[in-house]
Amino acid sequence: MAPVGEQDWRQRLAQAVADGVACTGPAGALEALRDEIERLIGPAEPSPLEVRVPVLGVDACKGGWVGVLLSPARPAAVLAAATIAALVELARESADLAVVAIDIPIGLPDDRVREADTLARRALPGKGSSVFTTLTRSAYEAPTYAEAREANLVATGGTQSASAQAYALRARILDVDGWLRSRPAVEVIEVHPELAFARMTGTPVRQPKSAPEGITARRAALGGVGLVPPAWFRGSGFAEDDLLDACAAAWTAVRHSRGESESFPDEAEVFSDGIPAAIRV
Numbered sequence: 607m608a609p610v611g612e613q614d615w616r617q618r619l620a621q622a623v624a625d626g627v628a629c630t631g632p633a634g635a636l637e638a639l640r641d642e643i644e645r646l647i648g649p650a651e652p653s654p655l656e657v658r659v660p661v662l663g664v665d666a667c668k669g670g671w672v673g674v675l676l677s678p679a680r681p682a683a684v685l686a687a688a689t690i691a692a693l694v695e696l697a698r699e700s701a702d703l704a705v706v707a708i709d710i711p712i713g714l715p716d717d718r719v720r721e722a723d724t725l726a727r728r729a730l731p732g733k734g735s736s737v738f739t740t741l742t743r744s745a746y747e748a749p750t751y752a753e754a755r756e757a758n759l760v761a762t763g764g765t766q767s768a769s770a771q772a773y774a775l776r777a778r779i780l781d782v783d784g785w786l787r788s789r790p791a792v793e794v795i796e797v798h799p800e801l802a803f804a805r806m807t808g809t810p811v812r813q814p815k816s817a818p819e820g821i822t823a824r825r826a827a828l829g830g831v832g833l834v835p836p837a838w839f840r841g842s843g844f845a846e847d848d849l850l851d852a853c854a855a856a857w858t859a860v861r862h863s864r865g866e867s868e869s870f871p872d873e874a875e876v877f878s879d880g881i882p883a884a885i886r887v
Contacts, residue, residue, distance in 0.1 A: 655832040659863050660701035663856025664693065664708040666778040669843020674836065674852040676860060677701045682836045686843050690785045694792070703792045707859035709851055710775065710782050712796040713875065713883025714743040717761050722885045725870040726798055733810040736800045738772045743879065746776050786881055795862055801887040802854035803827050815847040824850045833857055858887055
């Protein structure tokens with residue numbers, strides 16, 4: 607499109623306001639003004655995400671864990687480690703963490719399905735399968751999948767078996783569970799990236815997260831809330847979708863640090879392990 611001179615720009619904006627007022631009154635004028643500005647100079651860039659205290663968003667990956675550290679007035683940093691304890695200590699070398707948000711079940715049930723999983727699934731119409739049902743503690747403590755299925759059936763009175771997907775995260779879940787039992791001096795919350803992306807965009811992101819179109823959609827969602835994902839380093843033990851999930855977790859951590867996060871359920875469940883079980887977004 608040919609460049610628009612300042613005088614022409616002003617005249618067209620004035621005409622847009624006049625047309626809006628003539629058609630629908632002040633509200634219509636404001637709408638026309640906004641649309642004309644966006645057409646002429648493009649939509650406004652979102653303001654950078656305001657980070658008030660250091661937070662760490664974490665996602666499980668092939669190499670263990672990947673984290674995105676957000677701190678006031680500093681660019682986002684990517685960290686990776688084999689254990690959650692090592693990752694948090696790495697982050698603490700450069701920041702006094704206020705919140706750690708992890709995409710992993712926290713608080714393992716004894717004999718039933720967690721309410722957090724059920725509610726999160728309902729909040730993601732068309733993407734509910736991305737929220738798997740957390741197994742019971744006895745199932746995760748079982749050394750084989752076959753034993754885990756049996757343990758879960760026994761614990762739930764025969765009502766719930768165990769999915770291979772849920773059991774596949776056994777090592778990561780027990781890693782976080784053991785770390786939490788050491789009473790780390792930082793607030794730790796459970797998050798779910800797909801819930802976060804749905805809050806960013808107003809609707810669940812339907813494209814698969816590892817597909818090129820899914821990567822593009824999730825990068826756009828993060829950019830829309832002012833969070834530009836850090837560079838993705840190939841061969842670092844995590845995939846690009848893991849990094850974007852960690853960014854989404856960090857976004858939720860920022861919301862939580864401001865007192866803006868939602869909880870599924872409103873009041874966390876507490877099982878025999880004494881660890882509150884709720885998914886935040």
